[in-house]
Amino acid sequence: MSDSPKKTRVLFIKYHEAADQQPLSKKAAEKLGIFPSLALAGLAAWVRQHGFPVGIIDLHVENLLPVDANDRVRHFAPDIVALTSKTLGWPAVIEIAQMVRKAAPKATIVVGGPHMSIYPKESMSWDCFDIAVVGDGEETMLEICERIESGSSLDDVAGCVVRKAGGELVQNPARALPKDINKYPMTAWDLIPVSDYHCLTLLKPFATMVTTRGCPWHCGYCSQVYSEKLRFREVGLVVDEMEYLEKTHGVREIVFFDETFTIGKRRMLAFSEEVQRRGLKVKFNIRARVDTVDRDVVRALKKAGLRSIHMGVEAGTDRVLKIMNKQITREQTEQAFRICREEGVDTRGYFMVGYYDSTPDDVEDMISFASGLGLDWASFSVATALPATDLYRIAQERGYVDGDFWKQYTIDGGGFIPQLETETFTAEQLRAYRTKAYMKFYLRPDLIRRKLSKSEGREELMEMLGGASVLGEIIKSTVMKRIPEVGLGKWGTV
Ligand code: B12
The missing domain is CATH 3.40.50.280 (Cobalamin-binding domain)
Incomplete structure (x- = not known):
């Protein structure tokens, strides 16, 4: 002290x-x-x-x-x-x-x-x-x-x-992990311009928080830079920070950036209760795994101010989910999003195109799965083999990347980041599939109707217009280069 x-x-x-x-x-x-x-x-x-x-x-x-x-x-x-x-x-x-x-x-x-x-x-x-x-x-x-x-x-x-x-580098022994993260103070919000940060889909001013450390899962694409050992910040301290943000900075929405905010049902229920007990008005959004979400949790969080929930769906087939070691099923995904929809919580799904051993059929399945889940937002990315991932190890073993690419990138101070070209997909095809996924997802009359009917105020309308311009940019970047195999050649085939 x-x-x-x-x-x-x-x-x-x-x-x-x-x-x-x-x-x-x-x-x-x-x-x-x-x-x-x-x-x-x-x-x-x-x-x-x-x-x-x-x-x-x-x-x-x-x-x-x-x-x-x-x-x-x-x-x-x-x-x-x-x-x-x-x-x-x-x-x-x-x-x-x-x-x-x-x-x-x-x-x-x-x-x-x-x-x-x-x-x-x-x-x-x-x-x-x-x-x-x-x-x-x-x-x-x-x-x-x-x-x-x-x-x-x-x-x-x-x-x-x-x-x-003298210039010599020494690597000293590792430091033991702090077991208790509650002793660390809240973010120094007074030193940063809280109201200058912005995000298309958030109520301003907003703030961000992370309430856990560590992750016990081992998804194949996730850079494993943290310990498996989960450590939690006490609910009371989490809610203290929310209260401070609301009262001192007028924050209207909090982004909980924990990769899985919903670990521990009891913790979730206690958190929801405490937020309500203090009468906080601030909304929040969270990231979760579909296998950690049930009706009690979603209902309780909604009552406490949950505005939207983001979950990794990644693929439309159990086969690809297994290759990714995601440890969830398509059925669990459908159920989790159904509960959120029924409880009136906005949803966002994250999807990945081009994982190794996936096929064009898998990508098509993923695209139609995404459109059928009743999501409000979806993000599609092309798989990137980040360092410290199983994906990178496999990519190296199979020669999809050159040697230890990231080690060389670190020493060189950058370089062209390779997209995974596999036996099945070229980098260009992958980008085209991603654009196709965005177009098929966002240019659906039912989604547009739903968004228009939901958008109550100017803020939400601006959100949609901003989203449309970002979508335009994604489309422009790929449609210019027509890739017939993917079905982007003619608008009608998309
Ligand atoms: C929030 C977040 C973001 C936010 C960033 C917001 C921000 N301004 O920080 C956004 C959405 C912008 C983002 C973007 C991306 N992200 Co991100 N993100 C996260 C996330 C979920 C939380 C980060 C966080 O705030 N943690 C809380 C803080 C307290 O922890 P921390 O950052 O690790 O810091 C601790 C230590 O690392 C260390 N430390 C950190 N910095 C320093 C500095 C000093 C001096 C010292 C002493 C110690 C220290 O001490 C801290 C306290 O113990 C992490 C996953 C995670 N659980 O951490 C992924 C993560 C950091 N992101 C990741 C990735 C891949 C990305 C993207 C590439 C995604 C994409 N495809 O676009 C981009 C990268 C953008 C870029 N060019 O940098 C990877 C990074 C892997 C890697 N090898 O670098 C992570 C680890 C997720 C993962 N496991 O794959 N991300």
Whole structure:
């Protein structure tokens, strides 16, 4: 806990993260949403609680290029600069670190995040980074701050790869996982421009939260950067943060970004009760697995303010679900979405095109399955073999990707991200199937009628118009290149 103010100044910088979300242009991706970084704003709150002066710059929401942030960095005069990294955003992280190196040559540059849990040593081949933090960051970050404050060496900080004074890299032993995540404070909402973040489908102002850590499932496409060990934030603390957001920042909707918010029926019922007991008005949306959703849970959450529920459907056939190791069935999916519909909760399904060993028939099944589930929104992506996934391992074994592509990408600081070309699909066909799926799903008279009848206000109408323009961009990117095998050649065949 904080006793006295300390002198080590810590600056957290977030980069532009929408730029890489193919097939959308940066502008269209930004229309879909710009979100705060919970990692950085959470760590900022934690080290501030221990007396360190902190600042946050979000280059994305402030629409700044790294070079434009130069003066801000100089003005803050940081002793430590903290950056977070996902694999796809890695080139941008290097760009910022290089800018920081020039603007604040004496600052220690610390990088953490999912990409560091996979390639920390390779990442440190970039000398713009001083220390790479693997896994959960709170304890390690605090130790780094305290050691810099007291002038001690960073060489043996656990849970990191460190560059020693002579340039040698050392990978220190891993740090034990914190068992109790309740001791960490809520996100430093007071340090970020809450009302500037936006998202097409959310009520503004909105905020984001993650209430669990870890995931016990092993879906084949998911980058396994977290521990299997599930850790929960206490319901009371979760609702405290919601109450604070509503009362202090006027937040109208909260995005729970937990991959599976609905783990533990008792926890869900207690959460719903507590939100109602406090009389909160804030709405929220969640991500869930279809096998963790039943009528009691959906009904209780709806009463507490649940606005929409997002679930991974991924495929239309049990055969492909099995290959993905998704551990759900088509029937469970139908049932979960039926319950949500009956309970009046909006739904969004996520689908994937082009998983290995899937066929054009599987994709067609998926497209018609998506249209028959009564969803309000659907997202279709082309399978990407991210590092630390079974999909990537298989892709390497079968020669769909060159060697350890992501390792080389890390060392090179980027590169063309390959789409999975398999024996069955070319990359172009996959993109065409994705467009076909979007067109078939969104250009259905029943869906358009339903959306128009549901849209009560200007906000929802704007949401629909925004969605239509993003859809237009997806269609334009593929229809220009006609792929007859997929049935995009003539509009009539789509
Ligand atoms: C929210 C979210 C998003 C939001 C991002 C919002 C934001 N501004 O942060 C949106 C929707 C934009 C998004 C986009 C994408 N995402 Co995403 N996303 C998540 C999700 C669900 C939660 C992240 C989160 O906030 N967690 C809570 C915080 C507290 O945890 P954390 O970020 O891991 O941080 C902890 C540690 O990693 C560490 N740490 C992190 N940063 C730092 C920095 C320092 C200095 C230190 C010391 C420590 C540290 O300490 C933190 C606290 O312990 C995760 C899955 C998950 N459960 O975490 C996927 C995840 C991060 N996303 C992932 C992916 C693949 C994507 C996309 C590529 C998806 C797509 N196809 O477009 C894009 C990438 C965009 C880009 N170019 O970067 C992968 C990343 C895998 C990887 N190898 O990088 C994850 C892990 C999901 C998965 N398992 O596959 N995502």
